[in-house]
Amino acid sequence: xxxxxxxxxxxxxxxxxxxxxxxxxxxxxxxxxxxxxxxxxxxxxxxxxxxxxxxxxxxxxxxxxxxxxxxxxxxxxxxxxxxxxxxxxxxxxxxxxxxxxxxxxxxxxxxxxxxxxxxxxxxxxxxxxxxxxxxxxxxxxxxxxxxxxxxxxxxxxxxxxxxxxxxxxxxxxxxxxxxxxxxxxxxxxxxxxxxxxxxxxxxxxxxxxxxxxxxxxxxxxxxxxxxxxxxxxxxxxxxxxxxxxxxxxxxxxxxxxxxxxxxxxxxxxxxxxxxxxxxxxxxxxxxxxxxxxxxxxxxxxxxxxxxxxxxxxxxxxxxxxxxxxxxxxxxxxxxxxxxxxxxxxxxxxxxxxxxxxxxxxxxxxxxxxxxxxxxxxxxxxxxxxxxxxxxxxxxxxxxxxxxxxxxxxxxxxxxxxxxxxxxxxxxxxxxxxxxxxxxxxxxxxxxxxxxxxxxxxxxxxxxxxxxxxxxxxxxxxxx
Amino acid sequence: xxxxxxxxxxxxxxxxxxxxxxxxxxxxxxxxxxxxxxxxxxxxxxxxxxxxxxxxxxxxxxxxxxxxxxxxxxxxxxxxxxxxxxxxxxxxxxxxxxxxxxxxxxxxxxxxx
Numbered sequence: 041x042x043x044x045x046x047x048x049x050x051x052x053x054x055x056x057x058x059x060x061x062x063x064x065x066x067x068x069x070x071x072x073x074x075x076x077x078x079x080x081x082x083x084x085x086x087x088x089x090x091x092x093x094x095x096x097x098x099x100x101x102x103x104x105x106x107x108x109x110x111x112x113x114x115x116x117x118x119x120x121x122x123x124x125x126x127x128x129x130x131x132x133x134x135x136x137x138x139x140x141x142x143x144x145x146x147x148x149x150x151x152x153x154x155x156x157x158x159x160x161x162x163x164x165x166x167x168x169x170x171x172x173x174x175x176x177x178x179x180x181x182x183x184x185x186x187x188x189x190x191x192x193x194x195x196x197x198x199x200x201x202x203x204x205x206x207x208x209x210x211x212x213x214x215x216x217x218x219x220x221x222x223x224x225x226x227x228x229x230x231x232x233x234x235x236x237x238x239x240x241x242x243x244x245x246x247x248x249x250x251x252x253x254x255x256x257x258x259x260x261x262x263x264x265x266x267x268x269x270x271x272x273x274x275x276x277x278x279x280x281x282x283x284x285x286x287x288x289x290x291x292x293x294x295x296x297x298x299x300x301x302x303x304x305x306x307x308x309x310x311x312x313x314x315x316x317x318x319x320x321x322x323x324x325x326x327x328x329x330x331x332x333x334x335x336x337x338x339x340x341x342x343x344x345x346x347x348x349x350x351x352x353x354x355x356x357x358x359x360x361x362x363x364x365x366x367x368x369x370x371x372x373x374x375x376x377x378x379x380x381x382x383x384x385x386x387x388x389x390x391x392x393x394x395x396x397x398x399x400x401x402x403x404x405x406x407x408x409x410x411x412x413x414x415x416x417x418x419x420x421x422x423x424x425x426x427x428x429x430x431x432x433x434x435x436x437x438x439x440x441x442x443x444x445x446x447x448x449x450x451x452x453x454x455x456x457x458x459x460x461x462x463x464x465x466x467x468x469x470x471x472x473x474x475x476x477x478x479x480x481x482x483x484x485x486x487x488x489x490x491x492x493x494x495x496x497x498x499x500x501x502x503x504x505x506x507x508x509x510x511x512x513x514x515x516x517x518x519x
Numbered sequence: 520x521x522x523x524x525x526x527x528x529x530x531x532x533x534x535x536x537x538x539x540x541x542x543x544x545x546x547x548x549x550x551x552x553x554x555x556x557x558x559x560x561x562x563x564x565x566x567x568x569x570x571x572x573x574x575x576x577x578x579x580x581x582x583x584x585x586x587x588x589x590x591x592x593x594x595x596x597x598x599x600x601x602x603x604x605x606x607x608x609x610x611x612x613x614x615x616x617x618x619x620x621x622x623x624x625x626x627x628x629x630x631x632x
Contacts, residue, residue, distance in 0.1 A: 112598075115598055463586075463591075466541050466590075467590065467591065469541045469542075470595060471594075473543070474595070490602075490603055493545055493596075493599045494599070496545050496549055496552070497548070499549075499552045500551060500555060503556055503559060504588070504592055506559050507555060507562070508589070510563065510565075511562070511581055511585045514526070514562060515578045515579065517567045517569060518569060518571055518578050519575065
């Protein structure tokens with residue numbers, strides 16, 4: 041009798057299991073066009089068959105498992121993060137590149153070139169008041185150009201800071217949204233396919249902004265960490281991140297008056313800036329704290345624009361004060377032309393100016409030598425355009441070349457980011473395709489596919505190695 | 520066909536390989552291998568003239584397309600390799616040396632040409 045009952049129970053259980061499979065299939069059809077929805081599959085498992093012990097076999101439905109492969113999801117999020125990074129780099133570096141004109145028709149290189157031309161003209165007619173006045177005018181134009189470039193880069197830094205604040209706010213908002221979904225899951229809706237698709241769509245969006253890692257718990261909630269370490273969400277508790285300008289104190293700043301850097305903090309106040317390297321947030325921090333800081337300065341550096349302004353001003357002043365306005369007796373020395381705030385190494389470009397008290401009659405023309413050269417000072421100044429001695433150079437190159445290097449740095453970074461963006465678009469498409477391929481695939485099918493892939497990779501990797509050498513050889517041969 | 524045109528053809532093949540790799544399947548990878556092999560054939564027969572600026576520009580494009588193809592190939596391979604490792608660890612645990620167990624395909628027969 042007991043065996044008969046057991047058989048009946050087994051049949052009932054089997055029918056119920058197959059009923060749930062049908063329900064799952066219907067749900068898949070109904071949600072076929074829902075964004076973020078992945079097919080679900082009902083796993084069936086066999087019960088032990090042992091009639092003597094009352095085990096009657098049959099099948100039972102396993103827990104309702106989403107067929108979405110978390111691994112494939114994580115791969116898409118990873119590529120989303122990389123895509124967000126490259127896109128943001130392109131967006132931030134494009135306006136920055138426009139600040140560095142390399143045509144020589146405007147901006148700093150133009151002003152520098154005009155000043156060098158005025159030095160040459162002055163050397164040709166050393167006693168002409170008009171040419172001296174032109175020198176004063178062009179020096180003022182150059183100082184103004186340094187100030188404008190510095191202000192423009194400062195404004196760009198402010199823009200980046202605002203964007204970092206906005207990005208952090210967006211991250212907190214999206215995590216807040218996921219915290220609400222977790223609440224719903226904890227209320228007994230862990231198997232709600234609609235909820236799951238909303239969570240995945242939000243995670244898709246979140247992953248563009250930062251390198252987030254998500255882990256789905258058995259209770260249906262999702263835990264999220266930033267950079268794999270900083271908690272953002274655990275069950276329904278959200279841990280907000282913040283961003284602020286700060287001057288690091290340990291070690292003490294070498295340039296305390298320089299612009300502060302942007303820092304991102306975890307909810308416990310720990311500084312996570314150094315670890316935040318992915319997504320749009322990572323790119324914004326890179327542009328603000330590395331790229332822009334290399335021009336305008338930070339706690340550890342005065343910034344190349346300030347360095348260039350200071351070294352140029354100091355050299356011109358040094359040459360002018362080494363000369364004489366008249367032979368005398370007594371001989372009258374020349375006066376320095378440029379002024380700047382010497383107390384702030386990172387503020388030189390922004391404060392560079394021509395001393396308003398300097399007149400044409402105070403510009404030294406005579407190099408007392410030996411040897412004595414009546415137009416030695418303008419000659420020495422004009423040689424700064426194509427320098428032969430180290431004192432006229434900056435980092436071993438002329439001032440025009442140095443500026444070209446600064447512009448080239450931005451240009452190269454933008455080119456790399458543009459290339460990276462294109463590659464990343466393909467990688468993201470690939471990750472989405474792989475996610476799609478595996479959605480709903482049984483483990484048996486997958487095993488076959490994995491073997492086929494392995495074989496195909498082996499064939500392709502040999503060609504890749506050969507092509508690597510051939511493409512490089514082609515370039516070398518054509519150079 | 521000029522050198523620049525030859526290189527443009529190689530680039531076209533590599534871009535085709537990239538398109539296939541964007542949607543990787545065993546079949547598309549086989550087709551991709553054909554593209555790569557063909558690109559190798561053309562580049563091997565390549566006899567350039569140094570200083571040909573147009574050809575050099577194309578060569579840079581070829582290298583860029585190749586690097587994209589390589590990156591896509593590496594990314595897809597890494598995806599499957601990592602997943603095989605994760606799956607091995609889930610189903611078979613770890614070996615004595617701390618590596619994920621390899622996947623055991625019980626009751627399966629695999630015929631390989």
